[in-house]
Amino acid sequence: MRLIDANAFSRKMQDNFHGCYSEIQLAPYQVDRMFDNQPTVDAVPVVRCKNCKYYEPEENYKTGKTFDYGYCYHWDYEQGESPNSVDSDDFCSYGIQKNADTP
16 A cells, blocks of 8 residues: 655645646546655554454443443563553554454
8 A cells, every 4th residue: 555645745736736726627547647656655554452452442331331441451461461551542563453364
């Protein structure tokens, strides 16, 4: 996957077409060529804690609903420490998708 810098692309389009590029009709091959020549960003896909196989959500025992936080059990198994409390939208470099085919 190749990610481009959308802000840089917009600035380049404005510079090339003097701010009126939204009114210009471009053929699909022209657009493809413009995207191919854009600078990329250094980005990697992340796995949010709520989607990670090491995550266990904290539940309200009275209602059965989960909270927006839970525990990461990667540290428990890998580092010998008790699990860390994490926000469900957090992520780390150890995240593995729950349904991933990994050991």
